Amino acid sequence: MSQRDVAVRFACQGEDLFGILSLPERPQRRGVLVVVGGPQYRAGSHRQFTLLARGLAAQGHATLRFDYRGMGDSSGALRTFEEVGHDLRAAIDQFFAMVPALEEVVIWGLCDGASAALFYAHQDPRVKGLVLLNPWVRTTEGLAKATLKHYYGARLLSPELWKKLLSGQFAFRDAARSLLTQVGTVLGSGPRPDVGQGTLGRAPLPERMRFGLQEFVGPVLFIFSGMDLTAKEFLDMAGSSHGWPTLLGAPRITRRHLNDADHTFSRRIWRDQVTSWTTEWLRG
Incomplete structure (x- = not known):
């Protein structure tokens, strides 16, 4: 048409x-x-x-x-x-x-x-x-969980990562700091109460x-x-x-x-x- x-x-x-x-x-x-x-x-x-x-x-x-x-x-x-x-x-x-x-x-x-x-x-x-x-x-919590699950898991299977590790080009300190930050964010989160009309704007x-x-x-x-x-x-x-x-x-x-x-x-x-x-x- x-x-x-x-x-x-x-x-x-x-x-x-x-x-x-x-x-x-x-x-x-x-x-x-x-x-x-x-x-x-x-x-x-x-x-x-x-x-x-x-x-x-x-x-x-x-x-x-x-x-x-x-x-x-x-x-x-x-x-x-x-x-x-x-x-x-x-x-x-x-x-x-x-x-x-x-x-x-x-x-x-x-x-x-x-x-x-x-x-x-x-x-x-x-x-x-x-x-x-x-x-x-x-x-912040959701991003940390998704990053840990999907980014770091995929990185461990990446040939590029292992090439950097074997050649000594991998930035261990920066990677460890980033990983610990994501883990801390996830561990610091807790269950949330259910939402009703009265609390919706703050949810x-x-x-x-x-x-x-x-x-x-x-x-x-x-x-x-x-x-x-x-x-x-x-x-x-x-x-x-x-x-x-x-x-x-x-x-x-x-x-x-x-x-x-x-x-x-x-x-x-x-x-x-x-x-x-x-x-x-x-x-x-």
Whole structure:
């Protein structure tokens, strides 16, 4: 199906936000809002969001990607992913205003864009689904555990490491200091209490995200990269934290793993697979 890109400008609490709407010739009832993650703007790393939006629009799904306040071309002060709820709501308002055929929205987010989507989705009944890629759940403890498990374990099997050891080029002191720091962080952590509405704002990031997933009742597609520490940190956390295994095992949750992919799916074959999985899931 043919599609075209339309420049979008809309307001959010007195600031101007800018985006691009990829509009199919005959839009379907379900559209996609792409939420930017990290220090990115609406095009994404290696034009990932541009290519995704056009690919989804070619399948009939109008797709809007935009810059938060303070990022890209949008005005205002820079905000963290935990502070963009008003931006998401303003974008969805504009989306519905520009696409009369739209009846519901799926939010698609990578990294902390996925985390922002999880915080917001249960607050807006127009959001009927989520596509979350390598969600950001970074804590000092979680990073230390993931580094010990996935980085140091892989290093022990690395031929390069053993070459350095045998040649006397290995920095033992620096490596030992780093390892002891990670171990100390893990050993210094303890069990955390359950989270309720009253304590939610003070809870660690993974627990607030669990609350968001618990409150959102729609279907969710998770996509994980096999060569990404952020994805590994999320999976490790979810596999060992209270409440997460039950949530992720629910019938409404779909999981896909791209074993060779990096964090941003930088190769064309990986980007195409993500678009294919997203399109297939949207049809379900």
